[in-house]
Amino acid sequence: SKYNDIKLMVPDIPLTLINNTAGLVGGDMYGWYTDNSTTCQFNLTNPHISSTSDAVSMCFCDPLNAKRCYSYESNQHIFPGQTLKFYATLLGINYFGTHTPTDGIVEVYGISSPKSTLALVSQKYIPNTCSLIEYTPNLIQTTIYHIRLSVYNSPTHYTKSFDYIVNECPIGFSASSSQGSCTCSQSVSRENVTCDINSLNITHNGLLWIGTYHTSTPFNANATNPNACIINEDCLLYCSPNPVAFKLNDTDTQCVDNRGQRMCGSCTEGYSLLMGSNKCGQCHNKYMIIAWIALFAVMGVLLVVLLIALNLTVSLGTLNGLLFYANIVKLYEPVFSRKGALPVLSQVISWINLDFGFEICFYNGMDSYAKQWLQFAFPLYLWIIIIIIIQLCRRYGKMSRLMGSHAVPVLSTLFLLSYTKLVRTIVIVLHKREVTLHCTNESVRSVSLWYEDPNIEYAKGKHAGLFGFALLVSVFFVIPYTLFLLLNPFYEKYLSNFTILKKLLSRFKPIIDAYSGPMKDEYRFWPGLLLVARIPVLLSVTLVDSFIQSQHFLLSMLLTVVAIVSSLSHCFGGVYKKRMNNVLEVWFLFNLCIMVGLSVALNEDSKVLIWYNTCLSVFIFSFILIVVYHLYLQLSNMKCYDALIKKLFKKQDEDDEPLLDLIESYKTVDQQKMEIVPSSTDVRRSASRESVVDLF
DSSP states (O other), X not given: OOTTOXXXXXXXXXXXXXXXXXXXXXXXEESOOOOSOSXXXXXOSSOOOOEEOSOOEEEEEETTEEEEEESOOOOEEEOTTOOEEEEEEEEEEOTTSOEEEOOEEEEEXXXXXXXXXXXXXXXXXXXXXOEEEEEOOOOOSOSEEEEEEEETTOTTOOEEEEEEEEOOOOXXXXXXXXXXXXXXXXXXXXXXXXXXXXXXXXXXXSSEEEEESOTTSOOOTTOOOTTOEEEEEEOOSSBOSSOEEEBTTBGGGGBOTTEESGGGOEEOTTOEEOBTSSOEEOOSOTTHHHHHHHHHHHHHHHHHHHHHHHTOSGGGSSSHHHHHHHHHHHHTHHHHOSSOOOHHHHHHHHHHTTOOOXXXXXXXXXXXXXXXXXXXXXXXXXXXXXXXXXXXXHHOHHHHHHHTTOHHHHHHHHHHHHHHHHHHHHHHHHOEEEEEEEETXXXXXXXXXXXXXXXXXXXXXXXXXXXXXXXXXXXXXXXXXXHHHHHXXXXXXXXTTSHHHHHHHHHHHHHHHHHHTTBOGGGTTHHHHHHHHHHHHHHHHHHOSOTTTTHHHHHHHHHHHHHHHHHHHHHXXXXXXXXXXXXHHHHHHXXXXXXXXXXXXXXXXXXXXXXXXXXXXXXXXXXXXXXXXXXXXXXXXXXXXXXXXXXHTHHHHHHHHHHHHHHHHOOOHHHHHHHHSOOHHHHHHHHHOOOHHHHO
């Protein structure tokens, strides 16, 4: 015998093994025969039997190819708190004396501190396959450590050892001595933010952006860069509102609508910013920009021609309330309804606001910077067209007779159409965001970024040109235009005596008179007041971070402005000469109040959408009636129209003509005196202002 085993010598007696099982291994026989001679072994009729023994050794293995065994494990690099992972297989000896996989227990010996000695830290039972063994050291000091693996209860006391290296925590993590691992660094840590050092994932509840300042510089998530700076800011526009998990080298996971880069300010690679919305889409044809430029050039000319042909201008007083309504609805479109209006209704509102109204990819790679330039370009293009027409009218008599007195009122109308669009673009361009940078060298500094696209520094680089142009438009158009319309009566009364100012005012008087012509003399400031009423609404809806979170504030602001305008109009007893214009403006303000009230009262989005589309439909119908009214006025001034009317009603005119001649021929003495000497009231009234028609 050997190892105190008992050896039983028996003659050749047949032994049959049927349906034997031993759980994982050794289904036919467990243990091994240590005698080198084969005379004492069974004479097996089927040598393919399953046999093994207790674990006597082990090897490192590959889980993808379990049959391959390695004697050594390469050094592993981990961060504090990360888990060491390695695969091992326990080996026993089968009946024929060769190694075969078996099950057993692996003991792991490690240290708890750099100066401590090896001690048993964990035990792991593994089956007879290539199995994963994990161990978390919880050491934060960066150095090389030693680990030893031992086969439990092995008669040979078999062990294996290898080294592992603990590195500094990666970007966004910092070592915690209390937890013995890397946790969220101070620059990342805030409420509802968690960090997992094993997966290198950072998790938060949404509407937040965490990432490095230089997002364009690629790096590994396990990099340790001492010069990296991290941004940890609220992001309510284009960031996901849902919980997200991401790595610092892949921050685009926090964004929605195909956006990415710093604070989700730009479109991801392969996407471009669309005209007509703030969404990012793909451009399928790089030559479409030529077609779009040609289309918008033609649309600009057609718009000017339509305004001239129909005299659809502010000089008649029918457009002031309509444009005020359309401007407000366009600004508040995401506030009134999250799903948006019907495409047809939304399209008309957008066109009145000189917007595209539909999503198009203007060119591949367009960003917010280029889009704001285009927002300036279209209104300026319309101005250039009408200014050229005015100059041609001054130079050529036929052109002047063709245009009549409509050219300057059309210019005034285009100014009013462009006002809200330009002011909103200026506010977007000048909107700044201060962002705090937390750098890994414990320095904290603040940088100014453009709010619309935080990838661009504010008033620096390419934004400097856009910033300067926005200031020029503000100084030379927005501010003077607003003050002229609002304070025109004051200028005429107190500043017209100064020669220099009188010449300056005389140049702009035809434009100002186009707005104030339909007004009563004492309320010529009303168009300017409507401009000023747009400003608080425009600023609040443009500068707010989230339409959803600020919905009640925005609706309250709008309701306050509409209530003030309506109250003033009622107190003045009507600011227009014609009663129809007063009724139209009250009608549009009432429609706007209904829309705001229903948005506040109704909580269901479906009901709000129904009423929103209903109010817009009423507005569109009113707009069509106004266009028809202008068309009727234009036709009634045409000679062919008069001839047609006379022909249709010739008989009735012949019957009524003698009576009309008799009435017109009779004049009282007072009427005859007034024809010779006008009254003092008429003299003062005619001297106080001139109409656009008289001047042009």
